[in-house]
Amino acid sequence: MSPSADLPTPPLSSCTKVESKQASKTPLQLISQGTPLPSIPTFLSFASHRAAILSHMAGAFRVFARKGFTEGMSGHISVRDPEYPHLFWTNPLARHFALLRASDMILLDYDGKVVGGNTSRPANGAGFLIHSALHKAREDVNAACHCHGKAGKAWSAFGKKLEMINQDICYMYGEAQGVYEDFGGIVFEEEEGRKLARALGEKGKGLVLKNHGLLTVGGTVDEAAYLYTLMERSAEVQLMVEAAAANGLKKIIVDDEAAEYTFRMASDPETLYWEFQPDLEYEVELMGNVFDDFDEEKALFCS
Template sequence: MAPQATQDIVSRENGKRWLPTAKQDQSALEALSQGTPLRGIPTFPSFHEHRTHILEHMAAAFRIFARNGYTEGMAGHNSVRDPEHPHTFWTNPLGHAWALMRASDMILVNYEGKAIGGNMSRPSNSAGFFIHSSLHKARPDVNAACHAHSIHGKAWSAFGRPLEMINQDACVFYGEAQAIYKDFGGVVFDDAESQRLADALGPKGKVLMLTNHGLLTVGETVDEAAYLFTLMERSCQIQLKQTPRLLMGWKRCI
């Protein structure tokens, strides 16, 4: 995409288009050169504006997932904690195409995955939300979770092994950041397995590999969880390219 397109931002307040000036660009570069960090998670003057921001970014994450081919029928689901009512969560409606997802399509559910608000014209994936619910309960820092049936994530999960640190990007998942759930039993219908998922992720985990199933990522924001999912999927793809080497190593051990 051209720089002009990426910088052409529409202001919500007055509808005018805003373009950063050369002076503003230079100031940003100087701040970075002096070690000043980039702006973090934004703050909002009201819960309504915060919620709107979250749902718009959630819809964008679904569309990115669809563009990357992470869709598989009705499978997969993302969730994000409501900023005003932290024991409720926004998630996607069952059977709605991810490529067409809008902020107004999201459903508000409780810990049991039952719809209590938002767009209730479709049911939520209550069975799918069982995967998320215990993670949200156990980890107050987990505001968002993403789970999809991506090709390379499913393929690598069949090994039941963590990613190796074979490149710089994979190092994001070093140590306790990645976890393996070896006994995944399919569709989650009970609290017991949901709790086992949370236990497997642990207090510091960011990504959870469900053996023979796929990937699940969590984050403080839906942006973080979605980014980690795309990075984990790409890292699984790179790891699979090393599979012949791995198989040769296993053969020598037999």
């Protein structure tokens, strides 16, 4: 027997106990004091799943409109079809975000052919090249958002990542955020879309597109939409901080340990899904669920 074999096991420190308690819970459970929020919804059929995600997609556009992310015909969201993963839904060109309904969405294949949904209007050609490249490159990317919001466009002129200057932007810590530096005008070439997907990388959640704006992705349209609102607001805050720093105030960056911990505890798919629900519920309360009108029988799936 070794000399130390009969020594008592030292008690767990309070810090160890806290870490052990955290390890047994998901981030969503940790943020819920009491009965935790439920997980991301699951569905009994592809039809019910499709109707739900298109409703949330239309709701996301309504939220974006209320937050002022519109700019002419610019801006698009895509959502991968739950039954046919090589197809994705997107919005019609030149229809205001605040007017969009689930029934307005267009179903495209990777060749750009309209294969279902709304056939009365075209999709955004540049948006198709961007979103098809993202969906092809990353199987985990079920949704992507890109708009021309004011703050995002302003910050994109610097061609830099958003800095970890507050708790919220730590949701985009490390590899979660990238910069696309090869702006060459409106995206009309497939290679441009592929380069953009490469800039996002294998773990990216959001991109600053130099001289262009912002782009986010997620496992749900709710996650991608929330991250877009987060990046747009964070760009606005960063510009305010930069203005204050230019007048002599010292800017303090969140240290890596704290930023990584915040990312790990808050930037998971379930938490990010729920981060978007307050804005979505507010939109429903103000306007009614008028955007939830998808009819599976009128989906017009083409052969």
